[in-house]
Amino acid sequence: MAENSGFGGRVIEGKVVKAGSEKTRVVAIESRTAHRLYGRQIKQTTKAVTHDETNQSNVGDIVRIRECRPLSKTKRWRLIEVVARAAD
Numbered sequence: 001m002a003e004n005s006g007f008g009g010r011v012i013e014g015k016v017v018k019a020g021s022e023k024t025r026v027v028a029i030e031s032r033t034a035h036r037l038y039g040r041q042i043k044q045t046t047k048a049v050t051h052d053e054t055n056q057s058n059v060g061d062i063v064r065i066r067e068c069r070p071l072s073k074t075k076r077w078r079l080i081e082v083v084a085r086a087a088d
Contacts, residue, residue, distance in 0.1 A: 009067025060086025
């Protein structure tokens with residue numbers, strides 16, 4: 001598959017927070033940065049609208065996604081694999 005090949009955009013991991021419409025997932029990407037003045041670690045969360053072709057992920061799953069060409073107005077990421085399933 002083209003999604004799993006070695007070339008393409010950035011590859012990051014995140015947690016699925018919303019499974020709205022079919023083949024679309026919203027993934028929360030958490031990063032830590034230092035405060036400019038005080039140096040304290042700050043958690044920042046970014047949401048990425050992701051294309052899930054086979055509907056293999058559910059809310060709570062940890063997934064790996066890759067940046068790609070624009071697929072719609074807001075979709076810029078594709079699901080590569082589900083790293084860990086959510087505990088039911």
